[in-house]
Amino acid sequence: MNLESSLITWIQKKSGKLSSAVKLGIGDDCAVVKFSGDLIFTKDSLVEGTHFKWGYQTLFQLGRKALAVNLSDVAAMGGVPLYALVELGIPKKFSQEKIKEIYRGIFFEAKTQATTIIGGNIVTSACFWISITLIGKSAKHFVTRSGARSHDLIGVAGYLGLATAGLHSIKRGLKGYGVLKKAYQKPCVLVGVGSVLAQKRWVHAMIDVSDGFLKDLNHVCCQSKLGAQIEITNLSIHPQLSLWAKKNNKNVFHALLSGGEDYALLFTFPSKHLKNIHKLLKNNGILFNVLGEITPKKGLFLTQKGKPHPLPKCLGYDHFS
Amino acid sequence: MNLESSLITWIQKKSGKLSSAVKLGIGDDCAVVKFSGDLIFTKDSLVEGTHFKWGYQTLFQLGRKALAVNLSDVAAMGGVPLYALVELGIPKKFSQEKIKEIYRGIFFEAKTQATTIIGGNIVTSACFWISITLIGKSAKHFVTRSGARSHDLIGVAGYLGLATAGLHSIKRGLKGYGVLKKAYQKPCVLVGVGSVLAQKRWVHAMIDVSDGFLKDLNHVCCQSKLGAQIEITNLSIHPQLSLWAKKNNKNVFHALLSGGEDYALLFTFPSKHLKNIHKLLKNNGILFNVLGEITPKKGLFLTQKGKPHPLPKCLGYDHFS
Structure with missing residues (x-):
């Protein structure tokens, strides 16, 4: 994972206090988390031109939504969100202030659902995209798409x-x-x-x-x-x-x-x-x-x-x- | 997670037999996995124009490398890779056969390291990118970047x-x-x-x-x-x-x-x-x-x-x- 230096400190600060289950958060090759039970994983993205266009929402709202679409997948399984890894593909001209504003939106949404950002990546990309991996605790009885029964x-x-x-x-x-x-x-x-x-x-x-x-x-x-x-x-x-x-x-x-x-x-x-x-x-x-x-x-x-x-x-x- | 329909079946088949710890694999809102202990997470990507150019490697090699860069992060912590979530951002003209060839590379590399693909996403994107999240078992004593001592x-x-x-x-x-x-x-x-x-x-x-x-x-x-x-x-x-x-x-x-x-x-x-x-x-x-x-x-x-x-x-x- 590579979050470039001047942004790392800012993101680390903003990601807040880590729970005792998080043994290593943002800033190393991997994050380390203690867990026992059934974990759920989802990975969804917002891509410029495919999922959104600039000007239709603020950068803050874009950040919120990038996490929200993943939270919604967790909701659909009946799970509880715990951790997120955030990756941004950013065109060269994109300013650090703009990146921060997107992260502010992500952190805001994360807070509402008690989700901790434990890692991620920022890379240069010709087009803009946010890809988030969400990790959650599974419901005892997780609900799939395939369980419907006749006459339900x-x-x-x-x-x-x-x-x-x-x-x-x-x-x-x-x-x-x-x-x-x-x-x-x-x-x-x-x-x-x-x-x-x-x-x-x-x-x-x-x-x-x-x-x-x-x-x-x-x-x-x-x-x-x-x-x-x-x-x-x-x-x-x-x-x-x-x-x-x-x-x-x-x-x-x-x-x-x-x-x-x-x-x-x-x-x-x-x-x-x-x-x-x-x-x-x-x-x-x-x-x-x-x-x-x-x-x-x-x-x-x-x-x-x-x-x-x-x-x-x-x-x-x-x-x- | 959305892997579009005609590809899902193919990817599911190719991802091979799931271990008993994987309660739900590709094809639902989330994957579900049983685990106890310290988990490690990393998320890294290959982006067209930033990390590679077409023609410098085959599509198969590109798939292998996209997973390899994540495996290398796990190696650097002394961990053991277990599961991966694979997300592809694909320009509209990109053929299904090309996507499959990239996946063949990913599956090949996954097999060499006993890693199971448990989920992911495919989205349309103006530029091409592969983003992978790797989940592994932490070493009892995981090794960070910050542990060096004087005169080591x-x-x-x-x-x-x-x-x-x-x-x-x-x-x-x-x-x-x-x-x-x-x-x-x-x-x-x-x-x-x-x-x-x-x-x-x-x-x-x-x-x-x-x-x-x-x-x-x-x-x-x-x-x-x-x-x-x-x-x-x-x-x-x-x-x-x-x-x-x-x-x-x-x-x-x-x-x-x-x-x-x-x-x-x-x-x-x-x-x-x-x-x-x-x-x-x-x-x-x-x-x-x-x-x-x-x-x-x-x-x-x-x-x-x-x-x-x-x-x-x-x-x-x-x-x-």
Whole structure:
């Protein structure tokens, strides 16, 4: 690991006091951490031009989000985040002050989730990217994408469609739509909710909605070798999203079903636990909707007020298209 | 983590059988691994234009090297590599076959060091980069950069200067120099040597020589708050390096002292253990040189046959210049 000298001291200072489990933090070839049990690992990145454009968010927000997308993966397993390794690919002209501002965002987000930055790297790169590895403690019963069962209900915790509408509003310079813009710039990840859900062994499958509801549901269905039926009018529509769709001549269902980056949690569970889930999520002040059911027949089937609704050609965001 | 669908199955298959400690591998939001003890983490990358240019090595070699640079960090702590997370930033035109060839190189290198790929990510990026996170088991007595003591001898296991001369030979299309080119394209990392050295509690400090001998020695000195005196004629010069320097009118000491990417191990130890070290490394068939001594006085001081030799302006490779 190579964090160049003048930045190391600053980053070390800002990373705060290390817990006794961290035997060696930033500044050596490796970090050393004591642990016993089941660990979880994820690695996700934000890449200039692919995941964001300059000017659509501040550098601080970019740093926050780079960590948030990883925290959301941990949430989707029901885990507890512990440590992060942060790597930045930085164009030559990029100033140290800009790098620091990104790190400030990362440290801010890390603090909200009691996550310690234990190492990383900064390298020169023709294009800008942030790649973060997050290490967490697994839930006793970790929840995979592949555990869905036939006739499970499909629930979503959190609003959908806001971030994609927010991005559109920022791009076009639209006034207002604060909730939508905030959803894009400062996503709120549901680490606590994921952890609470994973404590219930009857939550069979879970994923975070990063690529779009239908695309992520499709991941669950494919990996569980099952299908799903969705009644699209079951989706809660945030008033600002309705307004945005109306004023901008947009199909609200497209945003709800295929818009990415909301970091809601999609999970499946038996219908007999519906009341339990309602209570659980209400206690956490989280919006909750049941959108449909897992089916033995493969494929995704949509209805609108009971009548068949066509499946969009593009289910969501494709990371590699 | 998002590895796009058609590639996932291929990568999953190639990653081989998972040990019982891996509860969940590639293909979900996180990987899950059971562990007890001290873990080490490192994160390093190869970036197009910064660390390599196309055509200077095959895609297979690039994959090998991307993992090797991380393995070398683990070697420098005396650890044992266990798991890796692999992330690729790929320009849109890049074919799946090319991606697979890079992965073949990664899997090959992983196999040589009993390392399992447990997850990762593939994202579109304007420029190409590979970022790898390596997770390993720490040595009981892990060796840091900051542990050097006054009057420790400074030892190097492995040849220096070969990779930089190899890169020059490849760039210029020079015939011959197979050893030099191999050093650049297929670096051999000293994981076993690092582990053997770390078992000796009297090996006080260690670092892998990735940025150049003087630069990495300087890291050890700065972090140990000490200095070093080096007799440059103590360096073993590989016959092909001598020939290369002579034929290409190059200063051989520049390659030896400031050339990067050799992945030799630099370590410090008390002089009374010199015989021990000689025996230990001879048994492993590894070249070993004692280059000088750690001094209470800060700074690096070079001599050539006892006479002062100027310190080069640039100590080695700067990742962020």
